[in-house]
Amino acid sequence: MSVRLITWNVNSLRQRLDHLARITEEQSPQVVCLQETKVQNGDFPVEAIKSMGYEHLSIHGQKSYNGVAILSRLPFETEDRRVWCEKDDCRHLSVTVAGGLEIHNFYVPSGGNVPDPEQNDKFAHKLQFLTEMAAWAKSDKVAQRKAVLVGDMNVAPFEQDVWNHKRLVKSVGHTPVETEHMLALHAAGDFVDVGRHFVPLPEPLYSWWGYRFKEAFARDYGWRLDHVLASPALAPSVSAMQILRDSRSWEKPSDHVPIMVDID
């Protein structure tokens, strides 16, 4: 059996239902991990999602900010969530599906404007969150299971993960300390960076283009902030990866685009 999985920061689920319907119809993923749903559980658009063919939902949302969800055509064998940085601000959900596949959906804090944990609590939160992810991967022995970590990790770790490394190396999302934390996470679980496995360095690879500069997508001023990390036990089964760039040019897009992987 093969599982097709999509991860996507939708920047408001209720604003993106039409895009989600189109993507799920065109690609037929069995599992969809969403970030920045920006909707409380009680207001989750259950009927719209079920009409797209996703009967099994794991949701963790709050008012206004953050929020994650896992939509699935496969039943969940287990569902879990963890509190990170002693804050339950709706940044993680995990499920297991048949065959022992463990799926973790993350929304790592963006980190604010100033890349200094002394001056900026949001940046400190981001570094702590990544530190806790790495510590968990190690202590929970994630590397020994068939696990995939997906989501908006808000770090572009390699030079070719941003459109201009020199210019952006002091910008939050691409600073050396964030890159170190991200690579420490990779090492903690012996994870394979699936994006870079299929599109090796030094080829540019992006998943996010900002809204503020109108020509950002047209000029390909992108960042790779969204990631799929596969445990060593799972990585050989990942047969394909695609970044669905086209959706960034649709009307009223999210600033992030979906990443899709096929797992045999």
Add this chain to the structure above:
DNA sequence: ATGACTTGTAATACAAGA
């Protein structure tokens, strides 16, 4: 040359994204 946008909340700005 990521500024200048988008979203949710609440009430015409503000917070947050990254």
